[in-house]
Amino acid sequence: MTQWKPICRVDDIPVLGARRVNRSAGHPVAIFRNAEDKVFALLDRCPHKGGPLSQGIVFGDSVACPLHNWTIGLADGCAKAPDAGCTQRFAVKLDDQGQVFLDAEELRVVAIEPAAA
Numbered sequence: 001m002t003q004w005k006p007i008c009r010v011d012d013i014p015v016l017g018a019r020r021v022n023r024s025a026g027h028p029v030a031i032f033r034n035a036e037d038k039v040f041a042l043l044d045r046c047p048h049k050g051g052p053l054s055q056g057i058v059f060g061d062s063v064a065c066p067l068h069n070w071t072i073g074l075a076d077g078c079a080k081a082p083d084a085g086c087t088q089r090f091a092v093k094l095d096d097q098g099q100v101f102l103d104a105e106e107l108r109v110v111a112i113e114p115a116a117a
Contacts, residue, residue, distance in 0.1 A: 004093055004101035010039060018054040020044055026112035029090055030054035032063060032074050039100055040074035041092040043111050047085030
């Protein structure tokens with residue numbers, strides 16, 4: 001059974017922007033909000049050179065990495081052709097009151113390798 005951890009309200013995430021969720025281990029998670037108020041969660045690390053996706057520009061259901069402008073799909077975390085590679089995606093839930101939740105177990109164990117020095 002999934003245990004959902006409350007993170008923020010959808011209004012706390014800028015439209016066409018992101019909010020970072022720091023974790024005790026591993027890279028932070030970026031929670032994105034598009035113009036249609038859809039919410040997505042990805043590891044805050046581009047699959048190309050590790051750029052901070054939370055600082056990218058959101059458009060449609062994608063984000064442009066701020067380092068080299070790779071387009072990453074928010075729903076699957078994968079780069080759009082001709083680029084290739086994926087970043088980890090996280091389950092996200094939005095309730096009727098606008099509260100955003102992430103899967104507590106995923107936050108604890110998924111993609112927790114430490115950042116390269």
